[in-house]
Amino acid sequence: xxxxxxxxxxxxxxxxxxxxPRAKLIGLFLMIAAVFIPKSWIAFxxxxxxxxxxxxxxxxxxxxxxxxxxxxxxxxxFLMLINSLSIKTGYVxxxxxxxxxxxxxxxxxxxxxxxxxxxxxxxTLLTATTNPLDLTLGIEWMLKPLQVVHFPAHEVAxxxxxxxxxxxxxxxxxxxxxxxxxSRGVDFExxxxxxxxxxxxxxxVPLFSVAFERxxxxxxxxxxxxxxxxxxxTRYHVxxxxxxxxxxIFICLLVMVFSILSRFYL
Amino acid sequence: xxxxxxxxxxxxxxxxxxxxxxxxxxxxxxxxVTIIGHNGSGKSTMAKLIAxxxxxxxxxxxxxxxxxxxxxxxxxxxxxxxxxxxPDNQFIGSTVKDDIAFGLENKMVESEKMPAIIEEYxxxxxxxxxxxxxPQNLSGGQKQRVAIxxxxxxxxxxxxxxxxxxxxDPKGKKEIKQLMYELSGDDEITIISITHDIEExxxxxxxxVLNKGKIFMHGKPExxxxxxxxxxxxxxxxxxxxxxxxAFGKYKIRLKSDDLKGMVxxxxxxxxxx
Numbered sequence: 001x002x003x004x005x006x007x008x009x010x011x012x013x014x015x016x017x018x019x020x021p022r023a024k025l026i027g028l029f030l031m032i033a034a035v036f037i038p039k040s041w042i043a044f045x046x047x048x049x050x051x052x053x054x055x056x057x058x059x060x061x062x063x064x065x066x067x068x069x070x071x072x073x074x075x076x077x078f079l080m081l082i083n084s085l086s087i088k089t090g091y092v093x094x095x096x097x098x099x100x101x102x103x104x105x106x107x108x109x110x111x112x113x114x115x116x117x118x119x120x121x122x123x124t125l126l127t128a129t130t131n132p133l134d135l136t137l138g139i140e141w142m143l144k145p146l147q148v149v150h151f152p153a154h155e156v157a158x159x160x161x162x163x164x165x166x167x168x169x170x171x172x173x174x175x176x177x178x179x180x181x182x183s184r185g186v187d188f189e190x191x192x193x194x195x196x197x198x199x200x201x202x203x204x205v206p207l208f209s210v211a212f213e214r215x216x217x218x219x220x221x222x223x224x225x226x227x228x229x230x231x232x233x234t235r236y237h238v239x240x241x242x243x244x245x246x247x248x249i250f251i252c253l254l255v256m257v258f259s260i261l262s263r264f265y266l
Numbered sequence: 267x268x269x270x271x272x273x274x275x276x277x278x279x280x281x282x283x284x285x286x287x288x289x290x291x292x293x294x295x296x297x298x299v300t301i302i303g304h305n306g307s308g309k310s311t312m313a314k315l316i317a318x319x320x321x322x323x324x325x326x327x328x329x330x331x332x333x334x335x336x337x338x339x340x341x342x343x344x345x346x347x348x349x350x351x352x353p354d355n356q357f358i359g360s361t362v363k364d365d366i367a368f369g370l371e372n373k374m375v376e377s378e379k380m381p382a383i384i385e386e387y388x389x390x391x392x393x394x395x396x397x398x399x400x401p402q403n404l405s406g407g408q409k410q411r412v413a414i415x416x417x418x419x420x421x422x423x424x425x426x427x428x429x430x431x432x433x434x435d436p437k438g439k440k441e442i443k444q445l446m447y448e449l450s451g452d453d454e455i456t457i458i459s460i461t462h463d464i465e466e467x468x469x470x471x472x473x474x475v476l477n478k479g480k481i482f483m484h485g486k487p488e489x490x491x492x493x494x495x496x497x498x499x500x501x502x503x504x505x506x507x508x509x510x511x512x513a514f515g516k517y518k519i520r521l522k523s524d525d526l527k528g529m530v531x532x533x534x535x536x537x538x539x540x
Contacts, residue, residue: 213355214354
């Protein structure tokens with residue numbers, strides 16, 4: 001569970017870390033749009049350089065991006081195979097026996113790979129530099145317009161932040177139950193499929209029952225401290241836009257405009 | 267008029283057996299009251315009824331002149347804080363300061379005023395160096411202290427401890443008990459502590475013994491422990507002082523002191539007198 005790299009927050013201090021989560025969320029949407037629009041290599045190069053600069057500012061190593069990318073390699077190889085079989089435009093790049101591989105097949109796949117790499121870099125930039133709680137606040141802010149149609153933005157944000165808070169507690173609990181079951185002779189690693197399923201069940205049933213118990217107690221604790229769902233509350237964390245946040249959004253906007261223009265001029 | 271008046275309260279979870287059965291008692295302002303009894307005696311249910319976390323169907327509870335019911339609940343919760351047993355399941359915020367802020371946010375305290383209040387109460391429970399800590403990096407005792415800080419920050423006049431020390435290690439237990447004793451010195455704060463800890467009961471002003479949902483004994487702790495036979499009848503522990511008194515009683519030596527030191531003095535005098 002510790003090798004999960006994608007979406008992990010890296011608690012260091014950097015220029016990007018200090019940006020308002022809302023600015024980063026807006027930037028994320030603009031940049032993802034920017035990555036999907038262009039069709040020229042020059043445009044990708046420019047966007048790539050911009051993202052690389054942001055990664056450098058955020059002190060995120062290339063290793064982290066590569067690790068996030070690894071699980072997708074099999075899928076991309078498969079895509080390459082499908083494209084080679086189905087796309088028959090462009091010129092013949094090379095032949096395997098009597099089978100011709102066309103240039104467009106390869107280039108289309110490369111486009112997908114580059115887009116994917118850029119997208120992973122953008123999302124990593126967001127999640128690695130934004131503490132989950134701030135991210136929740138940012139998402140709550142973005143969902144606010146939906147309150148007009150009675151969407152409970154605040155309650156959803158509260159649910160997400162409590163879920164985030166309890167992830168380490170539940171993992172600890174899982175480990176404890178696993179050890180308790182192991183000491184009673186349950187084997188999680190070996191055995192037939194049916195045995196494995198019953199082993200997993202011996203983990204899941206107590207885990208759920210404990211989780212429900214926790215939920216009841218937590219609800220009592222929240223209620224006792226005056227929490228009323230849907231009621232007006234003040235906030236301890238108040239988000240504030242600074243000059244740098246506006247500048248960041250402006251740059252992202254520029255990149256998106258550039259990528260739209262690149263469709264026409266490059 | 268007493269601060270808390272419990273009148274003939276009966277409560278049942280499933281309709282067949284009463285968890286609390288016709289209980290009545292009064293609690294005076296500024297006092298430190300302990301409620302003891304075996305598991306299933308109804309003591310935690312009693313705490314939840316006072317805090318308005320369970321609906322009162324029979325009888326009534328009046329706090330500071332207001333009856334605990336659906337209508338008054340928000341006002342009553344403002345006056346009352348409750349520390350639960352499990353340190354993990356009452357930690358709501360993602361860090362110490364966020365958890366202390368949770369109650370303040372509900373109370374509509376302005377954002378600018380929060381940091382100072384958080385600082386003040388973290389300091390009061392000795393956790394000012396831990397403000398940015400996440401719950402998984404705190405000990406059980408520290409988490410309970412965070413819960414207490416979060417509640418104190420809301421200025422309640424009544425504090426309920428629902429077996430708040432029972433899941434802690436000896437060090438954590440000692441810390442929380444120490445904090446409770448300090449708080450009990452404040453005349454503005456009334457403490458109700460549900461506990462298994464006999465030594466803690468001796469520190470309280472008043473003790474209520476529950477058995478099978480009914481009040482079994484009620485009075486000053488010294489008076490309650492003067493009847494060890496009755497306590498033994500419902501399998502409750504007896505403090506060391508009373509055990510000593512009883513043991514000497516078998517040899518027709520009657521000790522009158524309520525603490526060990528006094529007993530030792532008495533014994534020394536006893537020898538010189540006989």
